Amino acid sequence: MDSCRGERTAVIVGAGVAGLTAATALARGGWQVEVAEIAEAGPAEATSGWGLCLTGPSLRALDELGLADACLAEGYGMSTITHVDVHGEPAGVVRLPRLIGARRPAMAGIARPVLHRILYAEAERCGVSVRHGVTMTAVDQEGELVRVRWSDGTVREVALLVGADGIRSSVRDLLGLETSPGFHGQMVWRALVPRPRWATGVHQFAGKTDTAGLVPLSDRQAYVFLTENGAERGVLPDAELAPRLRQLLGAFPGRGKEIRSLVTESESESESESASKSVVRRPVLTALVDGAWNRGNAVVIGDAAHAPAPQMASGAALAVEDGLVLARELGRHASVEAGLRAFVGRRTRRCRTLVETSVAIVGLEQAQRHHEAYALVDSCHRLMAEPA
Numbered sequence: 001m002d003s004c005r006g007e008r009t010a011v012i013v014g015a016g017v018a019g020l021t022a023a024t025a026l027a028r029g030g031w032q033v034e035v036a037e038i039a040e041a042g043p044a045e046a047t048s049g050w051g052l053c054l055t056g057p058s059l060r061a062l063d064e065l066g067l068a069d070a071c072l073a074e075g076y077g078m079s080t081i082t083h084v085d086v087h088g089e090p091a092g093v094v095r096l097p098r099l100i101g102a103r104r105p106a107m108a109g110i111a112r113p114v115l116h117r118i119l120y121a122e123a124e125r126c127g128v129s130v131r132h133g134v135t136m137t138a139v140d141q142e143g144e145l146v147r148v149r150w151s152d153g154t155v156r157e158v159a160l161l162v163g164a165d166g167i168r169s170s171v172r173d174l175l176g177l178e179t180s181p182g183f184h185g186q187m188v189w190r191a192l193v194p195r196p197r198w199a200t201g202v203h204q205f206a207g208k209t210d211t212a213g214l215v216p217l218s219d220r221q222a223y224v225f226l227t228e229n230g231a232e233r234g235v236l237p238d239a240e241l242a243p244r245l246r247q248l249l250g251a252f253p254g255r256g257k258e259i260r261s262l263v264t265e266s267e268s269e270s271e272s273e274s275a276s277k278s279v280v281r282r283p284v285l286t287a288l289v290d291g292a293w294n295r296g297n298a299v300v301i302g303d304a305a306h307a308p309a310p311q312m313a314s315g316a317a318l319a320v321e322d323g324l325v326l327a328r329e330l331g332r333h334a335s336v337e338a339g340l341r342a343f344v345g346r347r348t349r350r351c352r353t354l355v356e357t358s359v360a361i362v363g364l365e366q367a368q369r370h371h372e373a374y375a376l377v378d379s380c381h382r383l384m385a386e387p388a
Helices: 017-028 056-064 068-074 112-125 170-175 240-248 255-262 315-334 338-364 371-386
Strands: 009-013 032-037 051-054 075-076 082-085 090-095 107-111 129-132 135-140 145-150 155-158 158-165 182-194 200-204 211-216 221-229 279-288 297-300
Touching: 009 017, 009 155, 017 032, 017 068, 017 112, 017 158, 017 315, 051 056, 051 112, 051 211, 051 221, 051 255, 051 315, 056 068, 056 107, 056 145, 068 107, 068 112, 082 158, 082 182, 082 371, 090 371, 107 112, 107 221, 129 240, 129 371, 145 158, 145 211, 158 170, 170 297, 182 240, 182 338, 200 255, 211 255, 221 240, 240 255, 297 338, 315 338, 338 371
Parallel strands: 009 032, 009 158, 032 129, 082 200, 158 297
Antiparallel strands: 051 107, 075 107, 082 090, 135 145, 145 155, 182 221, 182 279, 200 211, 211 221
């Protein structure tokens, strides 16, 4: 048995945004942290190659870790969302609040592998140990210790267990925390494309059936997203992805149609120097733990606790905030369990509101009530601008 009975030892399952952020924040607070990641690959290959949007709350939380400028340097800073109606005409421009200062952007697009590399490097710099190719198979709690059994047969005893292993969390299941991912009748497409010169902010296009958009990731690269309504959940052959996405984009007028030509069938070399599929298609899923997110000295965070639909582009914000607030509350309380209760108490309402709002936006999109969906997105962005 690999035993470590110190008062400030932690195991985190999952080396994604939530897991690595929590690892860094805890390590800076004096915790000895080990992260277990089921993927065999290292940081350059561990994540898929499309991008995401770091909204204002994401940048604010990353700025607390001293990482916002690194993300801005390797991503694409911007401050506006342009809504486009079903006729291809601008329906309004939203200027988002600049939460990290008037001289810095309100948000940033960034390639997922680039963000992962930045978070991974900082965690390692803070002394975090990351193990690949293992996951948790059993957990028991005895008093103030959590005993974790790994898939390689080894056992760890620590003061804190954090499940940051995504919407299909095995940690959540082992802890007996109840939720089930909900499918909402949408499939979301993403494709890496060259950035058009006119794309200096996020663009969202309303369609007669689907919705689409474009997010810059760097001076050279962007990603297209398309939310397909009424789609059956299933897997398409890789060879059909790009042609099918181009067909769906052909229904949008103006610049919506223009981005159709940017979607290619070839493998794309991402800016993290790892090859990845240029087009992906995934179901729109949400999840929310019903009740407390912790059992004793074990807790789930990020998508394992609260996974919103992608329409709000705020899953990363909630994940980074979780890591910071978790470390902060554990530092304020005499026991781990008390700190976890305070953490869950602080986070539940904010995260529930975002998940439920994202589901409401899905419904408005499916009903073709785009103006109401845009208004709800904008109001929720302003709500998220409030302190975590």
